[in-house]
Amino acid sequence: MRAARLAEVRAKASAAAIPAVSPWRLRWRVIRRRPVVIAGAALIALLGVGALAAPVLAPVGPQKMSITDRLRPPSDAHPLGTDDFGRDVSSRVLYGVRLSLAIGAAVVVVSSGLGLPAGLVAGYVPRLDNPIMRVMDALMAFPAVILAIALMAALGPSATNVVVALGVVYAPRMARVVRGSVLVVGQFEYVTAARALGLADRSIMVRHVLPNCLSPAVVQGTFTFAYAVLGEALLSFLGTGVPPYVPSLGTVLAGGRVYMGQAPWITIFPGLAIMMLVIGLNLVGDGLRDVLDPRLVRAGSA
Amino acid sequence: MVPIIILVGTVVFLLVHLTPGDPAVIMLGPDAPDDAVAALRRDLGLDAPFYTQWARWLRRAAVGDLGTSIFFGIPVTTAIRRHLAPTLYLSLLAVLIAIGIGVPAGILSAVRRGSFLDQTVTLVAFLGVSVPEFWLALNLVLLFAVRLGLLPVAGYTSPLVDLAAGLRHLALPAFTMGFVQSALIARMTRTAMLEVVAQDYIRTARAKGLSFRRVTMGHAFPNALITVITVVGIIFSVMMGGNVVAETIFTIPGVGQLLITSVLRRDYPVIQGIVLIVATAYVLINLAVDVVYTLVDPRIRY
Numbered sequence A: 001m002r003a004a005r006l007a008e009v010r011a012k013a014s015a016a017a018i019p020a021v022s023p024w025r026l027r028w029r030v031i032r033r034r035p036v037v038i039a040g041a042a043l044i045a046l047l048g049v050g051a052l053a054a055p056v057l058a059p060v061g062p063q064k065m066s067i068t069d070r071l072r073p074p075s076d077a078h079p080l081g082t083d084d085f086g087r088d089v090s091s092r093v094l095y096g097v098r099l100s101l102a103i104g105a106a107v108v109v110v111s112s113g114l115g116l117p118a119g120l121v122a123g124y125v126p127r128l129d130n131p132i133m134r135v136m137d138a139l140m141a142f143p144a145v146i147l148a149i150a151l152m153a154a155l156g157p158s159a160t161n162v163v164v165a166l167g168v169v170y171a172p173r174m175a176r177v178v179r180g181s182v183l184v185v186g187q188f189e190y191v192t193a194a195r196a197l198g199l200a201d202r203s204i205m206v207r208h209v210l211p212n213c214l215s216p217a218v219v220q221g222t223f224t225f226a227y228a229v230l231g232e233a234l235l236s237f238l239g240t241g242v243p244p245y246v247p248s249l250g251t252v253l254a255g256g257r258v259y260m261g262q263a264p265w266i267t268i269f270p271g272l273a274i275m276m277l278v279i280g281l282n283l284v285g286d287g288l289r290d291v292l293d294p295r296l297v298r299a300g301s302a
Numbered sequence B: 001m002v003p004i005i006i007l008v009g010t011v012v013f014l015l016v017h018l019t020p021g022d023p024a025v026i027m028l029g030p031d032a033p034d035d036a037v038a039a040l041r042r043d044l045g046l047d048a049p050f051y052t053q054w055a056r057w058l059r060r061a062a063v064g065d066l067g068t069s070i071f072f073g074i075p076v077t078t079a080i081r082r083h084l085a086p087t088l089y090l091s092l093l094a095v096l097i098a099i100g101i102g103v104p105a106g107i108l109s110a111v112r113r114g115s116f117l118d119q120t121v122t123l124v125a126f127l128g129v130s131v132p133e134f135w136l137a138l139n140l141v142l143l144f145a146v147r148l149g150l151l152p153v154a155g156y157t158s159p160l161v162d163l164a165a166g167l168r169h170l171a172l173p174a175f176t177m178g179f180v181q182s183a184l185i186a187r188m189t190r191t192a193m194l195e196v197v198a199q200d201y202i203r204t205a206r207a208k209g210l211s212f213r214r215v216t217m218g219h220a221f222p223n224a225l226i227t228v229i230t231v232v233g234i235i236f237s238v239m240m241g242g243n244v245v246a247e248t249i250f251t252i253p254g255v256g257q258l259l260i261t262s263v264l265r266r267d268y269p270v271i272q273g274i275v276l277i278v279a280t281a282y283v284l285i286n287l288a289v290d291v292v293y294t295l296v297d298p299r300i301r302y
Helices: A002-015 A023-032 A035-052 A089-124 A126-140 A144-155 A159-185 A189-196 A201-238 A249-259 A265-291 A294-301 B002-017 B023-028 B034-044 B050-062 B076-082 B084-111 B116-130 B133-147 B163-197 B200-207 B212-249 B255-265 B268-296
Strands: none
Touching: A023 A035, A023 A265, A035 A089, A035 A265, A089 A126, A089 A159, A089 A201, A089 A249, A089 A265, A126 A159, A126 B002, A144 A159, A144 A201, A144 B002, A144 B212, A144 B255, A144 B268, A159 A201, A189 A201, A201 A249, A201 A265, A201 B133, A201 B212, A249 A265, A249 B133, A265 B116, A265 B133, B002 B023, B002 B050, B002 B268, B023 B034, B023 B268, B076 B084, B076 B255, B076 B268, B084 B116, B084 B163, B084 B212, B084 B255, B116 B163, B133 B163, B133 B212, B163 B212, B200 B212, B212 B255, B212 B268, B255 B268
């Protein structure tokens, strides 16, 4: 499908006698044909703005209790209702989205910080490939959720530890993706040329190999972001993530669980927020994967 | 295989021992009397050098001695064995549901590519990958148990004791897990089938007059089976995380629930034992998947 679309774009380009299409214009053309990707990006942007503006948008503070307003259905004063402590659900969801995005971004940074160098070295230095990748395999032998729970058990509940735990869980996946493309890029002539010129291995790796391996890493990073949002919500829901008093989408859901029958709004809205975040991120990830496909870039510059 | 399991065991060992602070204090809590801490340190062998502790942990784990539960005071293996059956029934049922929904959906959507059915499957599969499992579970409880009263809200009966009651209790948790996994299976089956149906021998089979159904089931699907088997292997990993969620929400006394309660009780030997067994099982399942490959596709040899 992708190849067909590409052929079409190229046929149009040659018909119009455009001498060369820059890779970025080609990428934009692919993206433009997929409105869902734009919708995903818009969804994330919307939630991101909402999260940033949470202190302004939230009707009241996320921790403000009001015993007389317990379990109220959605109304003008409380657009998404109130929970069992009379706290405003819309405020808590906004702050929850804020925390989800912050933790998700931090997990991407941690997992890339660990996984990128590991994958780069493993792919470029044959001597270190086996030792590094066996450790990564061992970490990947644990189901993600189980390893995250076990790490949280060891580290104790806090937002920082959620980032550390999920970062460690997703680092091997990043390392594997990066190693795969380093193995390919490392065979290219310009790497041999750089070596023949006498460049140090370190600068070849960082300046010549790494930049050409970033596309798959960016795609992996987007999916890691989505997994991290889901993971944080799950850990917090189970009571092994952030402490219960912190407004997170997971803790809000856990708190509303008991009142599902009488006050379903406490659980429905944070769940929808998680789903919107994850759908947005997955759509963007799918789109990036299509756009950053190396085959497409090569074809564009050919 | 064996090196991976040793590495996995080492990771599990490090889980507790690399945490900041004294494991004995962490297990007993900050208010524990000094002599109790000293006694636990002695029991756990924490006063031995680090590498001695590591070697002893591996040696004992190899013969099935995973230590004693701090909370129950019984061997960890016994505690896990008592919780094993519900998890196995639940996983088995969930895998059956996942394959039962995912494989036919993937095949149909590939052979009727672009149709309304295909678009529906693709959309539902996308939602299935993006929905938080625990939130889906809560909503199903709300609908089928609370509102319609068709199924029990939570609880567990062994299907061996009372098959009907057992299945009624397992229906919602197994469907939640199975549905979420079926999304992944459907996606992968569809992709694999699309690749196969584009091959020349499929056209040949059609050209010699075989029915559509025979070509699909007799020629195309067996060649897409490798991918499907790979996914079922991956699913086991996700399934272990799903068990934790489903067992917690539906209060099923399985290994997943034991893991979460042990985290909350700081019962580290049990946490270590469960994590080790799950990871080892995962490694073995992957080995089994590799063996099944050779049965399904004679071209694959090791």
